[in-house]
Amino acid sequence: MTAWKSERLLNLVIMLLVSRTYVTKDRIREVIEGYDKTNDEAFEKMFERDKEELRALGIPIELGHVDKFFEDEQGYRIARDAFELPDIDFTPDEAAVLGLAARVWQHAGLASATSAALVKLRAAGHDVDREAIDALQPRVVADEPAFNDMWEMTISRTPVRFGYRRAGASEVVERHLEPWGVVTSRDRWYVVGHDRDRGKPRMFRLSRIVGEVLPDGRPGSFEVPEGTDVRALTASLEPRRTPTTATVLARKGRAALLRRLASEVAESVDGPDERTEWDRLTLTTYAVDELAEDVLAHLGDVVAIDPTELRDLVVERLSQLSGVPA
Amino acid sequence: MSGGSKEQVTRLLALAPYLQTRGEVPLQEVAADFGVTPAQMLKDLRVLFMCGLPGYGPGDLIDINVEALEDDPDGLVRVDNAEFLARPLRLGSNEASALIVALHALLDASPAGSRDVVERTLAKLEEAAAAGSTPLVDVHLPRLRPAVEGARAALDDAISRNRQVRLEYYVPTRDETTQRVVDPIAVTVADGRAYLDAWCHLAEDRRLFRVDRITGLEVLDAPRVAHDLEPRDLSAGLFEPGPADLRARVLLSPEMRWFAEYYPVLTTQDTADGGLEVTLAVSDERWLLRLALRFGHGLTVLEPVDLRARVATIAADAQRLHTATA
Numbered sequence: 001m002t003a004w005k006s007e008r009l010l011n012l013v014i015m016l017l018v019s020r021t022y023v024t025k026d027r028i029r030e031v032i033e034g035y036d037k038t039n040d041e042a043f044e045k046m047f048e049r050d051k052e053e054l055r056a057l058g059i060p061i062e063l064g065h066v067d068k069f070f071e072d073e074q075g076y077r078i079a080r081d082a083f084e085l086p087d088i089d090f091t092p093d094e095a096a097v098l099g100l101a102a103r104v105w106q107h108a109g110l111a112s113a114t115s116a117a118l119v120k121l122r123a124a125g126h127d128v129d130r131e132a133i134d135a136l137q138p139r140v141v142a143d144e145p146a147f148n149d150m151w152e153m154t155i156s157r158t159p160v161r162f163g164y165r166r167a168g169a170s171e172v173v174e175r176h177l178e179p180w181g182v183v184t185s186r187d188r189w190y191v192v193g194h195d196r197d198r199g200k201p202r203m204f205r206l207s208r209i210v211g212e213v214l215p216d217g218r219p220g221s222f223e224v225p226e227g228t229d230v231r232a233l234t235a236s237l238e239p240r241r242t243p244t245t246a247t248v249l250a251r252k253g254r255a256a257l258l259r260r261l262a263s264e265v266a267e268s269v270d271g272p273d274e275r276t277e278w279d280r281l282t283l284t285t286y287a288v289d290e291l292a293e294d295v296l297a298h299l300g301d302v303v304a305i306d307p308t309e310l311r312d313l314v315v316e317r318l319s320q321l322s323g324v325p326a
Numbered sequence: 327m328s329g330g331s332k333e334q335v336t337r338l339l340a341l342a343p344y345l346q347t348r349g350e351v352p353l354q355e356v357a358a359d360f361g362v363t364p365a366q367m368l369k370d371l372r373v374l375f376m377c378g379l380p381g382y383g384p385g386d387l388i389d390i391n392v393e394a395l396e397d398d399p400d401g402l403v404r405v406d407n408a409e410f411l412a413r414p415l416r417l418g419s420n421e422a423s424a425l426i427v428a429l430h431a432l433l434d435a436s437p438a439g440s441r442d443v444v445e446r447t448l449a450k451l452e453e454a455a456a457a458g459s460t461p462l463v464d465v466h467l468p469r470l471r472p473a474v475e476g477a478r479a480a481l482d483d484a485i486s487r488n489r490q491v492r493l494e495y496y497v498p499t500r501d502e503t504t505q506r507v508v509d510p511i512a513v514t515v516a517d518g519r520a521y522l523d524a525w526c527h528l529a530e531d532r533r534l535f536r537v538d539r540i541t542g543l544e545v546l547d548a549p550r551v552a553h554d555l556e557p558r559d560l561s562a563g564l565f566e567p568g569p570a571d572l573r574a575r576v577l578l579s580p581e582m583r584w585f586a587e588y589y590p591v592l593t594t595q596d597t598a599d600g601g602l603e604v605t606l607a608v609s610d611e612r613w614l615l616r617l618a619l620r621f622g623h624g625l626t627v628l629e630p631v632d633l634r635a636r637v638a639t640i641a642a643d644a645q646r647l648h649t650a651t652a
Binding site: 002003005006007009010011013014015017018031032033053054056057058059082083084085086087088089090091093094097098100101102104105110111113114115116117118119120121122123124125129138139140151152155165207249254255256257271272273293294296297298299300301303304305311314315317318319320321322323324326 | 648
């Protein structure tokens with residue numbers, strides 16, 4: 001069953017590819033084995049489905065007039081230059097790099113898309129299986145449930161709608177977006193695009209999307225503005241951060257990571273207890289709340305001194321955890 | 327995967343040019359290159375053998391030595407009369423994007439000496455894909471810091487010369503720097519971080535070390551003892567719970583839902599307020615105490631009960647230290 005259908009589809013491709021003119025439906029029906037020669041309706045259905053399937057594989061089937069003098073007669077063909085992979089002049093070491101790319105994706109759909117691309121390049125005569133160059137094996141992981149749909153809609157230029165939970169918020173709000181690109185920034189996946197609710201470019205973290213990503217228009221119904229640099233846009237949409245100088249006390253011999261970040265360490269200063277000696281560290285931070293969390297995670301080996309914002313944050317959290325009023 | 331006619335037609339379109347650019351190839355090798363079994367490849371070849379130019383006479387069909395291969399599965403595949411399918415189909419935008427992103431990831435993970443060849447490959451592929459000037463998908467793995475690159479070079483050297491390494495390694499759960507001798511097996515990247523896979527003589531077990539936490543490194547003259555170990559496949563993730571691990575039950579607020587994506591949780595369950603209840607395998611309880619203090623505003627330890635009580639005690643002690651410096 002599969003074999004007959006594959007044979008029919010491949011013969012159809014070859015017929016349309018080698019023909020110099022558009023081929024009529026009647027001619028296709030007559031020549032290709034497997035099409036119903038008696039029942040018109042059955043043939044139409046079968047032919048429509050075959051065309052759809054070939055187009056889904058990326059085969060460019062064109063419709064045109066068979067004869068420029070008889071406009072009512074239409075036919076099909078496949079233009080060879082739109083069908084064939086252009087000749088790419090990969091050197092052997094470049095081909096080996098392509099082979100390495102096969103192992104990067106940790107996502108079933110994209111791993112198989114990469115393999116399919118490599119099969120084509122191999123078929124074009126490139127030896128992608130040579131010994132590897134000196135490179136680490138990076139792994140790109142994409143396990144956010146929204147990733148797959150967002151990737152596909154971005155590639156097909158389909159506007160989307162989805163439920164989104166902002167950082168620190170508990171309610172889910174429906175958002176409408178023209179997705180321009182799926183990107184990672186600091187190890188997290190985002191979609192960047194034109195936010196139809198705000199009327200300007202925005203980025204959304206994929207892990208904060210709740211529920212399904214749904215189409216909100218037809219494929220190909222928006223354009224990415226010419227000259228858009230998705231990477232630069234991502235950088236500009238990231239929250240701005242300003243540096244703050246902070247001071248903390250750390251027990252002698254503890255807090256190795258904070259010590260590595262410190263611009264200055266004053267040894268054996270006055271401390272809050274006599275159990276150990278204490279050192280004073282001066283640090284620059286871009287996120288006071290994250291530094292407060294670092295101080296807390298040292299389980300009493302680090303004490304926040306300056307700025308007041310940092311100290312208050314730490315003291316307030318400790319009070320919540322101990323149940324003792326600050 | 328290999329069964330449907332969609333997949334089969336895709337393979338056949340690549341198979342015809344593949345066999346023409348390669349000349350004679352063993353059946354087993356063709357099957358491996360297309361990711362199917364030799365039996366499936368023989369079925370594919372049988373279909374291809376039935377395809378050709380309209381007319382479908384002996385001179386029109388693709389000629390393949392199918393009969394000989396049926397008698398001798400170790401034989402070479404020969405193809406003739408397939409010039410009309412000389413080149414593979416173009417890359418689809420999904421395939422091209424998947425491959426380009428994988429190469430970007432590879433570029434970000436490559437040491438300086440290998441970047442050039444990856445860049446050249448990427449440039450040629452992007453030009454060939456010609457899917458528009460806008461990059462659809464972009465991956466940016468964090469660049470390894472120079473210190474990490476240096477450690478990597480020394481580790482690669484030790485592995486290639488079969489030498490042991492003395493490591494100075496920072497253990498954040500204990501907030502300590504440790505000394506140990508290891509037999510390095512491989513350096514690998516997962517989630518954008520470099521890890522050393524090694525046999526540790528201190529732990530007398532195989533361990534993964536984060537390369538950015540190696541604070542000192544010396545390649546020794548002693549040869550590796552455990553040198554025949556296969557590199558570990560990190561694709562399934564880094565985390566393997568041990569039998570001795572403590573099981574903890576932890577409540578996460580809605581703002582802390584992200585925790586389940588970044589830490590190895592065993593089970594998750596939605597709570598009525600939009601948060602999560604998760605169970606974790608904990609090998610060192612200080613790790614959980616640090617998390618409970620760090621994220622106390624949104625992470626509550628439910629079980630074990632004594633750990634929950636210790637969180638409050640530690641917080642009260644730290645609170646007193648802060649009061650003493652007021």
